[in-house]
Amino acid sequence: MNVRRRSSAAALAAIAVIGAAAAPAVAADPSSSPSASAPAKSGSTGLYGTADPQYDGVWRQSLALLAQDTVGVVPSPKAVDWLTGQQCDSGAFAPFRADPAKACDAKTMVDTNSTAAAVQALWAVGGRGDVVDSALKWLKSVQNEDGGWGYTPGGPSDANSTSVVIGALSATETDPEKVVKDGKSPYDALLTFALPCAEDEGAGAFAFQPDKDGKLLANADATAAGVLGALGKGLVTEAGTKSAAATCADAKKPTREQAAANGAAHLAAVVAEKGHLTSALGGSADQPDYGNTADAVVALAAQGGADKAAKPLAWLEKNAATWAAQSGPAAYAQLIFAAHATGTDPRAFGGTDLVAALNATGPGPQGGKVSDSATTGDEDGAKENDEKDDSGFGVWWFVGVCLVFGIGVGFLLSGRNRKRQP
Structure with a gap:
């Protein structure tokens, strides 16, 4: 998503100031914020990464836990407790609360992206059913009349935020089509951001939001998020059924599956030449x-x-190691999600052990399938992991970010449809 996930702290701060589609950039790439790999102070508190967590703490923590679960690593209880401790009594999450013991108030900047990412992570690791249930209730309570969600409660819907929430619903076995407001589902809202194939530029893509003139402008981050959202997928997903190359095909009203195919066709065309997407900030x-x-x-x-x-996978395997090392936990998680979706070994990703690198940015995991080079020691990790079973309740741009800032935060959605017992 447009924030989802890689925006610098400065860009995120600017977004927060203008109050536009503020999304700590998951899509922008909270992972883009400089974040050293050494656990240092963060690891001692349970938080992954050492960069200032003001704009992406919950987002990067959620992605880190979700990535560990995806590769069979049991996270440290300290890391899980850090995330659950960030929740407000309302069920919502803010990007970061420096003093979790202090109750949230009207000035606490809660958002849908942080909340939806936390839902996916906590559902995956298990044992936090009450926290997940409360967060889902809050997300449903701030659904817009068009069926979608904006970054902040009551803000205009955007493709990234709507998609990350769809991911949270799907991951927790809640049918997004049945979560309606004024007769509109999240899919109804999402499809309003899809560009028709007849467009001269950006055919089949998704826009983040209409511009000030109501025009839809293609946005690669929103398109990646929109494809997953239209498919009902979360931050973590496996490869879909092998099919012919996607083509853009208009219909009077395309189904969400066709809209996903249209978006995929757009992404495939964009990465065809260089193998990667590009971005420019501040005229650079x-x-x-x-x-x-x-x-x-x-x-x-x-x-x-x-x-x-x-x-694009081959390009990432060849070029992304330095970026991930500089960006920190969320970046490693995004690469793990990419490896998982393509059946690639995350422990040998272009010569990098992504799992070991991620584990080294925070408190050592309890156990599980951890590579030899990973950090495994943690004095709090002796406890057994909370049991996961099917007896629990049934119920994503970390952040949608301002199109103006061109920040994207990678979406990724949890395809784990397992009920967790609190």
């Missing part, structure tokens, strides 16, 4: 967009099979 020259490229890999694989993501 175009730069490779690692986070959104990882999101595109997940979206392409989910829509048409792993082979459809082969080119």
Whole structure:
């Protein structure tokens, strides 16, 4: 999503100030914020990464836990407790609360992206059913009349935020089509951001939001998020059924499956030349967009099979290690999601052990399938992991970010449909 996930702290701060579609950039790439790999102070508190968590703490923590669960690693209880401790009494999550003991008030900037990401992570690791249930109730309570969600409660719906919430609903076995407001479902809202195939530019893509003139402008981050959202997928998903290359096909009103295919066709065309997406901030020259490229890999694989993501995946394997090391936990998680969606070994991703690198950014995991080079020691990790079973209740741009800032945060959605017992 446009924030989802890779925006710098400065860009996120600017977004927060203008109050536009503020989304700590999951899509923008909260992972883009500089974040050292050493656990240092963060690891001692349970938080992954050492960068200032003000704008992406919950987002990056959620992605880290979700990525560990995806590869069979049992996270440290300390890390899970850090995330649950960030929740407000309303059920919502803010990007970061410096003093969790202090009750949330009207000034606490809660948002849908942080909340939806936390839902997916806590559902995956299990044992936090009450926290998940409360967060889902809050998300439903702030659904807009068009069926979608904006970054902040009551803000205009956007493709990234609507998609990450769809991911949270699907991950917790809640049918998004049945979560309606004034007769509109999240899918109804999402399809309003899809560009028709007849467009001269951006045919088949998704826009983040209409611009000030009501025009839809293609946005790669929103497109990756929109494809996953239209498919009803979360931050983590496996490859879809292998199919022919997606093509853009208009209909009077395309189904969500066709809208996903249209979006995939757009992404495939964009990465066809260089193998990656690009972004430019502040008038600077175009730069490779690692986070959104990882999101595109997940979206392409989910829509048409792993082979459809082969080119951007190969580019990431060759070029993304330095970016991830500089960006921190969320970046490693995004690459793990891309590897998972394509059936690639995350422990040998272009010569990098993504799992070991992620584990090293925070408190050592309890156990599970951890590579030899990973950090495994944690004095709090001796307890057994909370039991996961099917007896629990049934019920994503971390952040949608301002199109103006061009920040994208990688979406990725949890395809784990397992009920968890609190």
